[in-house]
Amino acid sequence: MNREKKIATRVSYGNALAALGEKKEDIVVLDADLAVATRTDIFRDKFPHRHIDCGIAECNMMGVAAGIAATGKVAFASSFAMFAAGRAFEQIRNSIGYPGLNVKIAATHAGISVGEDGATHQCNEDIALMRTIPGMTIISPADDVEAKAAVEAAYHHQGPVYLRFGRMPVPVINEVPDYKFELGKAVLLKEGTDVSIVATGLCVAEALEAAEELEKEGINAEVINIHTIKPLDEGAILTSAKKTGKVVTVEEHSVIGGLGSAVADVISAKNAAKVLKIGVQDIFGQSGSGAELIKEYGLDSESILKKIKGFLCDKE
Amino acid sequence: MKNIELKLKANNIRKETVKAIHNAKSGHPGGSLSAADIYTYLYFEEMKIDPANPADMGRDRFVLSKGHTAPGYYATLAERGYFPKEELQGLRKLGRKLQGHPVMNKIPGVDMSSGSLGQGVSAAVGMALSAKIYGDDYRVYTLLGDGEIQEGQVWEAAMLAAQNKLDNLVVIVDNNNLQIDGEISEVNSPYPIDEKFKAFRFHVITIDGHDFDEIRTAFKEAREIKDRPTAIIAKTIKGKGVSFMEDLAKWHGTPPNDEQLALALEELEAARKKLLRQQEESKGADNE
Secondary structure, three states: OEEEEEEOHHHHHHHHHHHHHHHOOOEEEEEOOOHHHHOOHHHHHHOHHHEEEOOOOHHHHHHHHHHHHHOOOEEEEEEEHHHHHHHOHHHHHHHHHOOOOOEEEEEEOEOHHHOOOOHHHOEOOHHHHHHOOOOOEEEOOOOHHHHHHHHHHHHHOOOOEEEEOOOOOEEEOOOOOOOOOOOOOOEEEEOOOOEEEEEOOOHHHHHHHHHHHHHHOOOOEEEEEOOEEEOOOHHHHHHHHHHHOEEEEEEEEEOOOOHHHHHHHHHHHHOOOEEEEEEEOOOOOOOOOHHHHHHHOOOOHHHHHHHHHHHHHOOO | OOHHHHHHHHHHHHHHHHHHHHHHOOOOHHHHHHOHHHHHHHHHHHOOOOOOOOOOOOOOEEEEOOHHHHHHHHHHHHHHOOOOHHHHHHOOOOOOOOOOOOOOOOOOOOOOOOOOOOOHHHHHHHHHHHHHHHOOOOOEEEEEEOOHHHOHHHHHHHHHHHHOOOOOEEEEEEEOOEEOOEEHHHHHOOOOHHHHHHHOOOEEEEEEOOOHHHHHHHHHHHHHOOOOOEEEEEEOOOOOOOHHHOOOHHHOOOOOOHHHHHHHHHHHHHHHHHHHHHHHHHHHHHHO
């Protein structure tokens, strides 16, 4: 893993979208006065006539995206996760989800790592909200490579997709030969027998690091990267859970309704393993740097390591 | 189509509307009837459409932003030949096509799912924008309730429509003056509606929404307007055509019972006969 090279997945999104726009004439990009932050400005600068700034009106933007998709085009609608999934939830549900329109909701600035802007802008609820919409595909990429692949996959998928990107630069962990992104498929990053660590987004790198440390202490952890949270690769999760009997989920999202809940749903149905959910607890965030907040809310490799060790010692 | 023919179509649509709502034992007659003449004009005169090919990419689009008046919309689509009239008896029934609010991909002729107020107009703006971006020449129409424009999203959409000079978009407000809780001016007044749309840089036309001459003139005028969207404020009567339903908020979402249905159909049939007589007389006059 290259911990030196760091890229924010919102930048990956902007680059991938602009590259895709080159080949695909049917892409229309919408933004809500955040083009410079969501990085749809890269697309805008190349294809100004296919980029519509809707101004600070996210609910309308989602409806407009639905209308564009209804004419056979592929709409990418971007804002911060808080205002896309949060503010415009009902528009996404009724105008995009219900008719199954081909809109890609590309939300940046997801999670606690938004940083200094504080709790109003730190969306730890978006996965939970989007999971409840029938037919919604949810992708939460771990790094630059995966984020770019996710944009392409979202374009080719027929139907609504929620893409989750971050503001903070994160290590590039997928720069490997013949990297392949398969929508809905879990990625086994490290095989192990003692515990399964199932992570998503920027927590994948942290989980990998924690697993390396566990190895030094004689604990053999399996690490699974879930980039597609919905539909979830239930088979991969159950196989791993049955093997290790202990599953730890790690996500930069509330422990309510996110990856942890999705994994726990699958595991509880089969009584397959004990589950520990690591994520943002049922509290609001605060201002601070992204890295500080990741530590403060227990999502860094050290905190993950500590929690996993406690979980493995717990004999109840 | 001549006005008398449009009136006969609208009469059929009103009949089918009350029958369907009666059969469903639920639904929204008031706003369906107030919009019946506008529906008729759009589907029998104004829009470039082909019921045999409802998915044609070059067609004009209609978004019923006030989705709850679906019964009148469905009756119009059936009258225009998108699906058999018998389907209307499946309105709001389990396992049937005609949902309480419009659903695209499921109901032939429905261009956008709607029902959550304030959202359809945004989709219509998206369709009109798409036409502008790709140089397509279809036009987009959307019908809003006057209570619906209390939703802030309507004005977000209006702002963006003018910003992008969507002269291929016509927003129609069914101004029947009533919403569930009473008169719109008493609940939370959106008046002056015309001035609001003017302030949002629309070309605004106010008409009697039951007068086909005025409806015709307004839609023709909208076609001539360049670089601006048009808003047609149609002054209407809620429940129009069924005397005991007219101008009463309680008929917003109440189905007629058996007796009320019979009365409504009797009235509408009398109106139809009168129209037929007028049609005969005018034919006679033409022949002279």
